[in-house]
Amino acid sequence: METMNDTTNTQSAQENKAEEAPASMAQRGEGRSRRPSSDAFRAFMGSGWGPRIQTEMKRSGAADYLPERAEAAGEPFKGERLVIPAGTYKVRSNDCDYRFRAYSAFAHLSGLGGEREPDSVLVLEPREDGPHEPVLYFRPRASRSSQEFYSDATYGEFWVGARPSLEEVSAETGLRCEHIDTLRDALSKDAGLINLRIVRGVDANVEAMVNEVRTQAGLKAGDDAREADEKLEERLSEIRLRKDPFEIAELQRAVDVTYQGFTDILKALPRAVGHHRGERVIEGAFGAVAREEGNGLGYDTIAASGNHANTLHWIDNDGPVNEGDLVLVDAGVEVDSLYTADITRTLPVNGKFTEVQARVYQAVLDACEAALARANEPGTRFKDVHDAAMQVIATRLREWGLLPVTVEESLSAEGQQHRRWMPHGTSHHLGLDVHDCAQARREMYQEALLEPGMAFTIEPGLYFRADDELIPEEFRGIGVRIEDDVIVNEDGSVTRISENIPRTIEDVEAWIAAAQQS
Numbered sequence: 001m002e003t004m005n006d007t008t009n010t011q012s013a014q015e016n017k018a019e020e021a022p023a024s025m026a027q028r029g030e031g032r033s034r035r036p037s038s039d040a041f042r043a044f045m046g047s048g049w050g051p052r053i054q055t056e057m058k059r060s061g062a063a064d065y066l067p068e069r070a071e072a073a074g075e076p077f078k079g080e081r082l083v084i085p086a087g088t089y090k091v092r093s094n095d096c097d098y099r100f101r102a103y104s105a106f107a108h109l110s111g112l113g114g115e116r117e118p119d120s121v122l123v124l125e126p127r128e129d130g131p132h133e134p135v136l137y138f139r140p141r142a143s144r145s146s147q148e149f150y151s152d153a154t155y156g157e158f159w160v161g162a163r164p165s166l167e168e169v170s171a172e173t174g175l176r177c178e179h180i181d182t183l184r185d186a187l188s189k190d191a192g193l194i195n196l197r198i199v200r201g202v203d204a205n206v207e208a209m210v211n212e213v214r215t216q217a218g219l220k221a222g223d224d225a226r227e228a229d230e231k232l233e234e235r236l237s238e239i240r241l242r243k244d245p246f247e248i249a250e251l252q253r254a255v256d257v258t259y260q261g262f263t264d265i266l267k268a269l270p271r272a273v274g275h276h277r278g279e280r281v282i283e284g285a286f287g288a289v290a291r292e293e294g295n296g297l298g299y300d301t302i303a304a305s306g307n308h309a310n311t312l313h314w315i316d317n318d319g320p321v322n323e324g325d326l327v328l329v330d331a332g333v334e335v336d337s338l339y340t341a342d343i344t345r346t347l348p349v350n351g352k353f354t355e356v357q358a359r360v361y362q363a364v365l366d367a368c369e370a371a372l373a374r375a376n377e378p379g380t381r382f383k384d385v386h387d388a389a390m391q392v393i394a395t396r397l398r399e400w401g402l403l404p405v406t407v408e409e410s411l412s413a414e415g416q417q418h419r420r421w422m423p424h425g426t427s428h429h430l431g432l433d434v435h436d437c438a439q440a441r442r443e444m445y446q447e448a449l450l451e452p453g454m455a456f457t458i459e460p461g462l463y464f465r466a467d468d469e470l471i472p473e474e475f476r477g478i479g480v481r482i483e484d485d486v487i488v489n490e491d492g493s494v495t496r497i498s499e500n501i502p503r504t505i506e507d508v509e510a511w512i513a514a515a516q517q518s
Helices: 004-020 039-045 063-077 104-110 147-151 166-173 180-188 204-217 222-238 245-273 278-293 306-310 355-375 382-399 407-411 505-517
Strands: 081-085 091-093 121-127 130-138 176-179 196-198 302-305 326-331 343-348 455-458 461-464 478-481 484-488 494-496
Touching (some): 063 081, 063 104, 063 166, 063 245, 081 104, 130 166, 130 180, 166 176, 180 204, 196 222, 245 326, 245 455, 245 505, 278 326, 302 306, 306 461, 306 478, 343 355, 343 478, 355 478
Antiparallel strands (some): 081 121, 121 130, 326 343, 455 484
């Protein structure tokens, strides 16, 4: 007969054996701490909490525009259910994630900015008697008696703060909100009679769920549905080509905060000169403003001093900043709504341009002005803005004796020799993405007429690499880019919304002097 001591010993042995059993790879990530799991602990954790602090349910500035955006998104897909995931956290290393940033089409259609609602899904639900209804599926906060409250590092209130309720997000956005756990049933409703489309590559779990529903309903799934799905992605990109008043105001706000960031860069230039990684002093000065006044950076800052400016996407920013250098800074603040500015200024480190630097800089500035003037002409197409800038660039290069052919020959499709020193495009659309609307068809982008609400950059440059033996030595190592953000107004005119950020030689030198005296 087994005694009580024998039973206790047996249980202890079993517990020890379980503890000694090798953990799965998924479980090992939890092995750095011991998590209590007793009923007594769970009961204790769920009790004794006072009333929640009530916060005012403020309606988002974007909310008034969401129905129109949803209608535009769904217009080509009447009678179909459209699925737009927000995306998930992405692993930075081990169990540490990058900050969450929603997929841009989701942010556009939901109005949610910041680091809001990972793993959420917006569904455009078809209606017989009108446009699609946008329905937001997300995980609201759990009760404080739940285990999620204290133990879930992704959603738990102890870990990430209190999540909003369904009612709060509905009040903020004006959208119908549902629990994410009901998503599968919603996708399955009338499947087979209703086709499904999803934006691919955003959330693998949601994509798998959609494909399971499709397969069960006898609909095309997986690669067979790729073409249909990509038409949705294309549409969601193209409806953002023209910004509404809320978006334009947010872009202006992003530009205004970016101006503050550039001013702080000017103040930091003397310290950058004395630092072995002076470029990172510049990067850090801007980044502090971006995080303090906005959601963060719209893209990795380029802080390229001297010859580094001739590497177009120089983001290492690990070089020195020397007296006499030009430093090219391409940076933009992303505000909390996720709209970003995109500004480039090329700055003389010691506050004054040399004669050669000024000559190159003025050529680029003249190209900027020519591009803006062309944008303001009736009947201008997006591609024409680039052509106007290139006319100036090719002309200057010819005047300096650098172009081996005539301006006309270089500008022809068979020539393009000037592109050795100006290899990138002059403009791109701007908005939730720094290169916004990138999935739009060419006829809707490059070939399109400029229309009210379009937001784009003008950013010509000249890049004379230090190892370029086709140019005089005095030019080598100089890289200049000037980039501004513009909006097409209702009357067809184009406004530079970054006008307050100095750009002429005289104004840049005065700006540096004033910033360093303050």
